[in-house]
Amino acid sequence: MNAEKTALPEIDIPYVKQACSNCIMRELCLPVALASNVLDKLDELVYLRKRFKAGTHIYHAGNNFHYLYAVRSGFVKLETLNEDGREQVTGFYMMGEILGFDGIATDQHMCTAVALEDSELCVIPFDRIEHVGQEMEHLHHHFYMLMSREIVRDHTMMMLLSGMQGDARIAAFILNLSQRFHERGYSSYDLVLRMKREDIGSYLGMKIETVSRVLTKFRDQGLLEVHQKHVRILDMNGLQKLVGHHPCK
């Protein structure tokens, strides 16, 4: 909580757009409903958006932590470095989701965030969030909720990784995306997987050959239509059964 953080440090990628008032967070479909005055406050605090081209880094593991990022459009993956330097995908973020919480613990980011397609993010200076006045304690509650949500999500992921077989992992993954798209007003049946098979494999703990094989199998079973990154769910129930129906180790 050192004072020099209050003066915003130079951001390592050029600003793209100065925000007009009351328009940045407002349009953002946050996963938790916010009171109007909280949104106003957020718009005050969040004064810029930034575009990232597909493949560019939003932050690197080791970077000093200053900002959280809310995804306005696009798709972002989070990679965690393990002991031996290899990277592993530990999360995907889409419109309305916030990333960067990994940096608070040590004031340095522990993960690397990469845009999977051209994306636009809101840049949220975290120290401003922390220093909002007492009248804005709603804001703290909101961020506690967001972090808790991430923790719960990670626990779900751990369960999936340690308890389920390949089939169930892929099914759970597809259903999860489907649900998140649905919540944002998109079709829950027609999905575009913005990430490559390699990312899916890394995230789900399986090799890309296996990812591919499972997708083919699902297609043969009439559960999905698969054309490259485009996936159409034909049998939602069938997928749910795969997840729930004890195909656990």
Place this chain on the structure above:
Amino acid sequence: MNAEKTALPEIDIPYVKQACSNCIMRELCLPVALASNVLDKLDELVYLRKRFKAGTHIYHAGNNFHYLYAVRSGFVKLETLNEDGREQVTGFYMMGEILGFDGIATDQHMCTAVALEDSELCVIPFDRIEHVGQEMEHLHHHFYMLMSREIVRDHTMMMLLSGMQGDARIAAFILNLSQRFHERGYSSYDLVLRMKREDIGSYLGMKIETVSRVLTKFRDQGLLEVHQKHVRILDMNGLQKLVGHHPCK
């Protein structure tokens, strides 16, 4: 955030001990160093400790969320329920660690916390934390750090689960415990695994037979001495090599 939370709801297990002032959190070896005045404030807010017998629940999935719990002594496991009702261990907490963050997101606990041995926990009313005044914003920072730490830890766990083989998982698990004991002033070589093989297996995503076999193998290789729950590390380096040395899938 609703007002009735300010009045503390009945806690579902009887209080054991009313705290004397300035003694509850003080003695707690928190994972993040705290300024003295922050500790004072915490001692004000945290006004009770509670004992839990081995095997008893601290909270259940579905319980309304009111408190965080700091482990003063003992050992706690966290279990997450998956779709089909089976439970899976998603964390272990020892002295100085805080659990309960899973409840903030929806105001209901998403996991079940169980004492693995007789344990004493500090009960921290979360709404008091949220409503501390501006002068205590350090406290918010502290809790943001704790939550971020949990997120980072979960990411590490996800990596371990999806990227490592059985040998490496067990090695990483033992080294992790060793480190945490060491940080708390205990030997990093002589460990007592408070949980059963089944819990380890659930946590690490392997069957108890495999856990057992790996431990036996490590014993045969001279890495460990194993007597039931007591484990002595003979070759720390060897274990570290297993984790780092790409025995990944």
Place this chain on the structure above:
DNA sequence: CGGCATCTTGAGTTGGGTCAATGGTCGTGG
């Protein structure tokens, strides 16, 4: 001592990893 829970060990099976080759798609430049 018996009964119960936990842990270990063995034998056989399988899901998913490895290696290797083929097939698609896209972008660039002639």
Place this chain on the structure above:
DNA sequence: CCACGACCATTGACCCAACTCAAGATGCCG
């Protein structure tokens, strides 16, 4: 516009780590 190459995805054959089932061994408590 087509041809080339780079990159990504799919498919097949083979193999091994970890699962399953089953039997013992060990320890703990009354």
